[in-house]
Amino acid sequence: MSQLRSGSSQCLWTSTLFIVLLSMPMTHGTNYGEALTKSLLYFEAQRSGKLPPNQRVNWRGDSALRDGSDAHVDLTGGYYDAGDNMKFGFPMAFTTTMLAWSSVEWESELKAHKEHRNVLDAIKWATDYFIKAHPEPNVLYGQVGDGKSDHACWMRPEDMTTPRPSYRIDAQHPGADLAGETAAAMAAASLAFRKYDEAYAEELIGHAKDLFEFAKAYPGVYHSSITDAGGFYPSSGYQDELFWAAAWLHRATKSQTYLDYLTDVYGTGGQRTVFAWDDKFVGAQVLIAKLALEREGLFNDKLEDYKDMAEYFICNCVQMGSNNVKVTPGGLLWFLPWNNFQYTTTASFVLAAYSKYLNATKKPIDCPSGTFQAADLLHHARVQADYILGSNPKSMSYMVGFGTNYPKRPHHRGASIVSIKNSSTPVTCTGGFNDWYNNPAPNPNELTGALVGGPNEIDGYGDERTDIQHGEPGLSTVGPFVGVLAAVA
Secondary structure (H helix, E strand, O other): OOOOOOOOOOOHHHHHHHHHHHHOOOOOOOOHHHHHHHHHHHHHHOEOEOOOOOOOOOOOOOEOOOOOHHHOOOOOOOEOOOOOOOEEHHHHHHHHHHHHHHHHHOHHHHHHOOOHHHHHHHHHHHHHHHHHHOOEOOEEEEEEOOHHHHHOOOOOHHHOOOOOOEEEEOOOOOOHHHHHHHHHHHHHHHHHHOOOOHHHHHHHHHHHHHHHHHHHHOOOOHHHOOHHHHHOOOOOOOHHHHHHHHHHHHHHHOOHHHHHHHHHOOOOOOOOOOOEOOEOHHHHHHHHHHHHHHOOOOOOHHHHHHHHHHHHHHHHHOOOOOOOOEEOOOOOEEOOOOOOHHHHHHHHHHHHHHHHHHHHHOOOEEEOOEEEOHHHHHHHHHHHHHHHOOOOOOOOOOEOOOOOOOOOOOOOHHHHOOOOOOOOOOOOHHHHHHHHHOOOOOOOOOOOOOEOOOOOOOOOOOOOOOOHHHHOOOHHHHHHHHHHHHHHO
């Protein structure tokens, strides 16, 4: 669920502690390449539909093969959202955009670690689904499954007996945020595939253009049309998705039309305190700041305004701003109580990407409390990655399967129930709760590469399956972390 804050107070002791922590040498050599490899396995565990022959996560089986049949459309494929069996298009699209951004920015690094093909496969599993979900210019299916009945059952996806209704937006039932985010995902993915499958890239950009026009023509938040989504992923607005989509369409097409939209429309999104599936303003600001950095001698007030807003967020993350992000005693950027890692990974991604942009233009970033170079931003991103992977007060890796001390009981239906490959006896709705959810034993299947929600604001973590707030992995947490790992590996 979205939990966006209005701001946080700058705290002198926190800033001082953070600077001390940054100056401390790491006591271990983190194998970022191994973490990168494992992070991509997570997406295979989340696959819905008919699994491919090269499926590496072998405790999973085919599932939800009739998705879309109620609407006479093929909606098989895509990803299950988190620890449930729902397909929520809004966060799935954001995850896809972040995976594509990772591929675009760190293609050579991904290739060096032999993971570029796996990133493209992870993106395509989503974009193939989005293509099917967008059968007409002004129609987009944005959810499969009934959230309430799904969350009332603890079942393997292979056993599902819960309803699988298909929900859509259209001209009569708009959702500019959902259409805009899916447009961004398609546009970013077209860039990722351009050199490798030109026809597929063109197909994606065609969908992106149609979806952006759909979003502009029919404003409104999607959960007013897909009301079931409101209990899980409500949207706080749609302007950020329109900015985000326009920024990606401009980068993918170089068309002045999209840049004009970004410079002509009122506002820049203003000063933001998070970057997440429900608030993409920072992402759009960073993409446009890249243009401002590169356009030496071509000064544009509006581009500079976007850049100022991007740098406001970045300065606060590195504790050199006017409204610094809170830091836990152990050094973790801490934004909000529910699944804090989803915000830490996106913030770290922004630091890594902006580091690359500064390095390319040989420019620093001037924060209220000092000047930072490109290497300084990348160092801050690495510190957050190190915390997540084990350099923390609990000496625990919060990535499942990485290291020796990691969460054994993440809140996840498929991982917590014996694999269908080992026991084909169906697990019932209530039987899953009785036999598996409430079972104190470790999960029988390792959800390799998953990031749990993370510790609380004083670095506490209990590894309890019932602790949804801290123990549930989600797509939108791991997606950005792929880019962070590629940047620091």
